[in-house]
Amino acid sequence: MIFDVSALNLSNLIYVLRGIFWTLFLTFVSIGLGLILGSALAFGEVYLPPPFSYIFRIIGEVLRGVPLILLFLILYFAFNLGMTLSAILGLGLRSASYQGQIFRSSLEAISAGQLHAGLSLGMTKFQVFKEILVPQALRIMIPGWTNEFITVLKDTSIAFVLGVMDIMTRADFIARSIGRYFEIYIFIALVYFVLVKTSMSILNNLYERVRIPGLGEKR
Amino acid sequence: MKEVLRVENLKKSYHKNEVLKGVSFSINEGETKVIIGPSGGGKSTLLYCINYLQKPDSGEIYLDSELITPKNIYEARKKIGFVFQYFNxxxxxxxxxxxxxxxxxxxxxxxxxxxxxxxxxxxxxxxxxxxxxxxxxxxxxxxxxxxxxxxxxxxxxRIILFDEPTSALDVELIGEVLQAMKTLAENGMTMLIVTHELEFAKSVAHEIMFLESGVIVEKGTPQEIIEHPKSERLKKFLSKIAKGEE
Incomplete structure (x- = not known):
């Protein structure tokens, strides 16, 4: 296989790189949506009484059980939601099911004893939640959440089946038109790698900055 | 002497298991009272019920002569300190x-x-x-x-409840915690302490209560309880403690 550098000329690269906007837009909006819906799922599962908590658990399990590409196609063809909305909802809903898991396990990692301690000082349940639970859960969840972030970042490429003009779709388009797949695919593989590495180092940095000795670490 | 806490006929069950079968006692200002008894006898449950971390099934709890209810519990908890077995x-x-x-x-x-x-x-x-x-x-x-x-x-x-404050500690660390509690007692803090540390109980307690199977079987001064136990159950418990079985 010959690597033809001329396939990577400036105009082709710029055409592909303009897709970064959509790649990042889909990532951030879906992660945000997943964070909101995911915390709702987690709270529903942890704090609601049995018949209702099951409903939240089942929603999460169903979303985790469906391949992402199928979720896209269902939203697009069965619900007629349009390209962008299907992409955002598909990524967002699936991410919600995983972020919910991450948030739930973080909440459960905090001992009931600390909640008792908060209440015994005279705090209200809301104060215990806000002052004790959330600050700890948020810290504990960062490493797991970092993984979820890069998963969503990479899986925006699957929205290519919907025709969203992200770097994957654009790369595929150029590759077809010039008949050189290898060079273009290697190039966007590099782009994804750089995006993933950058996000990871930013999030790891954040974790180091807010990390508290002994919190969320196994003794 | 002013009464700080009064517990009357407190009952609590888990499922069908009655853990507290009507417990009553009171503590005056500046007093230290110690509760001893075998594991599963209801000691911790009693403390947790006093500040409603677990809701009692029936009975009354008065703090400074005021009945504690689910409505005023947040106010009451500000006046009831709690020290847990696992620090929390x-x-x-x-x-x-x-x-x-x-x-x-x-x-x-x-x-x-x-x-x-x-x-x-x-x-x-x-x-x-x-x-x-x-x-x-x-x-x-x-x-x-x-x-x-x-x-x-x-x-x-107004009062601090201690739930086996030293039982999760390595032996060499128990002394410093008991010393801190002794300082509080000397400063006139009102305290209700669940503990297995009999020597400590002897030196600070005004009264020791023996709680077994959800009832206070016997109570009295440290002398009476530890040196001259009356009931067979207390004698048995004390000999078990002496052998290090409790």
């Missing part, structure tokens, strides 16, 4: 912040005032300045439990 410090806060959080969030004190009280409380239990900015995971068990005691006393409660 807030893991994301330093020793100093653990003591300050109740003063700031619950008592709404200004920060400088809260800081002053927190420092005094920590010094009282022997936690010196070099440890104030340590997180719980950076402290030994004995230090953590003393911070937990400081957290309770900083709120200037």
């Amino acid at each position: 410090l807030f893991m994301h806060l330093t020793a100093l912040d653990n003591v300050m959080i109740g003063l700031i969030k619950v008592k709404k004190l200004p920060k400088d005032e809260a800081l002053k009280i927190a420092k005094e409380s920590l010094l009282l239990v022997g936690i010196k300045e070099d440890l104030w900015n340590h997180y719980p995971a950076q402290l030994s068990g004995g230090q953590q439990q003393r911070v937990a005691i400081a957290r309770a006393i900083a709120m200037s409660p």
